[in-house]
């Protein structure tokens with residue numbers, strides 16, 4: 372039985388220029404998908420004859436199927452052999468789709484009604500330290516007709532090469548840094564508790580948790596700028612967590628955060644953080660003596676606190692970087708808690724299958740209510 376796999380080579384370059392030279396990027400047939408800020412700051416002198424797509428031209432929120440369709444229309448049948456995705460989660464999620472032969476209608480693709488055939492070489496270069504998307508086989512888009520996010524997880528979406536360049540994260544604003552690294556932390560804890568976890572995935576999950584918590588402790592003690600010299604650690608942790616959840620899966624925190632992200636356009640890492648403790652308190656109330664006990668002991672050691680205080684300590688540390696908000700403060704209304712619950716039960720089976728313990732509709736509703 373397959374226990375573990377990493378399909379992409381992982382490469383690290385200090386500078387973007389070194390990456391472009393090593394991969395000989397800049398020929399016709401190269402399709403670079405990025406955002407204008409990254410292009411202006413790091414890429415414009417390097418792209419040569421490559422075709423460049425600025426994702427922000429197609430929308431500023433979380434990516435959706437309409438954006439992919441619009442890019443496809445603008446490419447107008449362009450022939451390309453390599454897709455080079457340089458960006459955050461949105462860029463990578465969209466760009467992965469462009470490595471496939473059959474893309475449109477995107478909703479049909481995500482509902483598995485199209486043949487899934489990989490046709491292009493895919494190179495992923497993250498500019499945040501959260502999604503882990505550079506090493507996963509998942510693309511997540513909001514499907515506008517369905518008003519929720521849906522994940523397409525197929526091997527054809529694995530990158531051929533995942534390239535880590537710490538230079539690209541030096542300009543990441545503090546808010547985006549914390550939201551993305553909290554997302555990576557949540558990938559690590561959710562994959563650790565997943566029933567699909569094994570000794571290999573746990574090693575990556577635990578290493579990611581350790582790097583992120585230690586980094587947060589340094590930032591809490593020394594201030595925001597202390598993140599810059601340790602950015603490589605966060606980038607590494609994010610890829611570790613991506614490898615872990617790429618094999619063992621994410622679960623209820625992600626599942627419950629999707630309606631919040633879709634309806635109120637809350638950034639992915641922040642919406643996950645809004646849900647995190649609700650799910651973990653529910654897990655503790657259902658099965659406190661299982662693997663979650665081992666996880667809490669591990670976290671307590673890293674946080675140097677008593678195990679009973681572990682969530683409180685973690686919340687204090689995280690809140691010093693990104694204050695947690697209630698669902699109502701995002702504008703969520705009481706009747707929407709029912710709608711969100713229905714949406715999770717209807718659409719997020721892929722993730723809910725990885726929960727530490729089974730969560731019923733009533734459990735999901737109670738989690739939302741506790742966070743209201």
Ligand SMILES: [Fe+2]
Nearest residue numbers: 502554558625
């Ligand atoms: Fe995530």
